[in-house]
Amino acid sequence: MSETVHKSVMPGEVLDLLTSRSGKVYIDGTLGGGGHTESLCRYSKDVRVIAFDRDIEAINRTEKRLRSVFAGTDPFPVRFVHADYRFFEDALDLLNIEKIDGFLLDLGLSSDQLADDSRGFSFDSAGNLDLRFDVSEGLSAAEMLARLPEKEISRILYEFGEERHSRTIARRIAECRRSGQPLQTARQLADLVRECVPKFWKTKGRSIDPATKTFQALRIAVNDELNALAETLRRLPNRLAQGGIAAVISFHSLEDRIVKNTFRDDPRWQPLTSKPVTASEAEVSRNPRSRSAKLRAALLV
Ligand SMILES: C[S@@+](CC[C@H](N)C(=O)[O-])C[C@H]1O[C@@H](n2cnc3c(N)ncnc32)[C@H](O)[C@@H]1O
Structure with a gap:
């Protein structure tokens, strides 16, 4: 294609x-x-x-x-x-x-890239939570979330996503890990964030998915x-x-x-x-x- x-x-x-x-x-x-x-x-x-x-x-x-x-x-x-x-x-x-x-x-x-479900860029895809531009090197977002300390995840979400709910989201991610169910797909992460962040928010009249900031922050971190x-x-x-x-x-x-x-x-x-x-x-x-x-x-x- x-x-x-x-x-x-x-x-x-x-x-x-x-x-x-x-x-x-x-x-x-x-x-x-x-x-x-x-x-x-x-x-x-x-x-x-x-x-x-x-x-x-x-x-x-x-x-x-x-x-x-x-x-x-x-x-x-x-x-x-x-x-x-x-x-x-x-x-x-x-x-x-x-x-x-x-x-x-x-x-x-x-x-x-957004249209390719296997990359994890689209929030509701059942694809692997990857988010790498180059899938042949470095850690995917799922691997990063499985390894980084909770505090570091929170820092990434706050610093790169300006996500006010960074601590709550990081805590939930760490809980999933501890319960033996680390996040694997983009949809799982988007659902988790939506549970932590109040409703859809609006900016200039447009509805923005609550997962937007988290995905953007992780993508920035994964790709440096x-x-x-x-x-x-x-x-x-x-x-x-x-x-x-x-x-x-x-x-x-x-x-x-x-x-x-x-x-x-x-x-x-x-x-x-x-x-x-x-x-x-x-x-x-x-x-x-x-x-x-x-x-x-x-x-x-
Ligand atoms: C917004 S698109 C570019 C669209 C392009 N200007 C066009 O007209 O079609 C960004 C592209 O840059 C690539 N990219 C992002 N960061 C990069 C980097 N550090 N080095 C090389 N490519 C990168 C992504 O993989 C993606 O394909």
């Missing part, structure tokens, strides 16, 4: 920012369904994209799709790298590329997402050409804070967005996932 169900967020805004200086070599650190990579490659026949994803299924599916989209284009404009984007320097070394002109991150998970982002933004100036542009779309306040503070406080960056760019109403109604997206960009001085 080479089709993607993922709709790229703010594709026009991202392309405008990344191409506001002429460039040839870009990194897309989060390939997903390949929408942003595709629009960069369509923008100019001189563009080359080195595209990373930790998820081998995303790489395989999107490589197949883009090979068909750009069939007959010589040279083929995309290099696919199955790796964490934080290792971008290693990939550039291997490819003998000293500097790049632009770098894009579109953080979080894709709709393709905040460290990957912070490390990468710190090292990116080493390999971005002068005048090169970095653009980041985030969906979580902690991620956005890292991006905002780096672009504001590190004198090597000149912010191109004083406030984060957000999706238009028309986009949000077409693609509800874009509602919480924040896009920031900066130029390397």
Whole structure:
């Protein structure tokens, strides 16, 4: 299956920012369904994209799709790298590329991952509570919850999910463990959280499932997402050409804070967005996932 169900967020805004200086070599650190990579490659026949994803299924599916989209284009404009984007320097070394002109991150998970019940991203799936982008390494969320001390689980939920009921949820998880019934599926965890957290809560008129914060926090911890982002933004100036542009779309306040503070406080960056760019109403109604997206960009001085 080479089709993607993922709709790229703010594709026009991202392309405008990344191409506001002429460039040839870009990194897309989060390939997903390949929408942003595709629009960069369509923008100019001189563009080359080195595209990373930790998820081998995303790489395989999107490589197949883009090979068909750009069939007959010589040279083929995309290099696919199955790796964490934080290792971008290693990939550039291997490819003998000293500097790049632009770098894009579109953080979080894709709709393709959400739709795959075996990954555990969807709250009501009977699939294993995995939550890893790369299922070949590290601990799954179920393994993590089976091993970590209750206090540490509570800290993760509070810090990464801003979950006010973190202690109650962690206590219930530890009780399940002690009774010889550790959590195994996404649905089991979602049901447990719903028992601990009062009802559905509403934000801006929308009902939010009480399990949202817990799943987001665990996913961030399992994939070490905040460290990957912070490390990468710190090292990116080493390999971005002068005048090169970095653009980041985030969906979580902690991620956005890292991006905002780096672009504001590190004198090597000149912010191109004083406030984060957000999706238009028309986009949000077409693609509800874009509602919480924040896009920031900066130029390397
Ligand atoms: C929101 S999707 C990207 C969608 C893409 N921009 C598009 O237009 O289709 C995020 C993707 O990034 C991947 N990802 C998340 N963290 C990553 C990391 N540290 N390194 C590489 N890939 C990562 C996920 O596996 C997922 O496929």
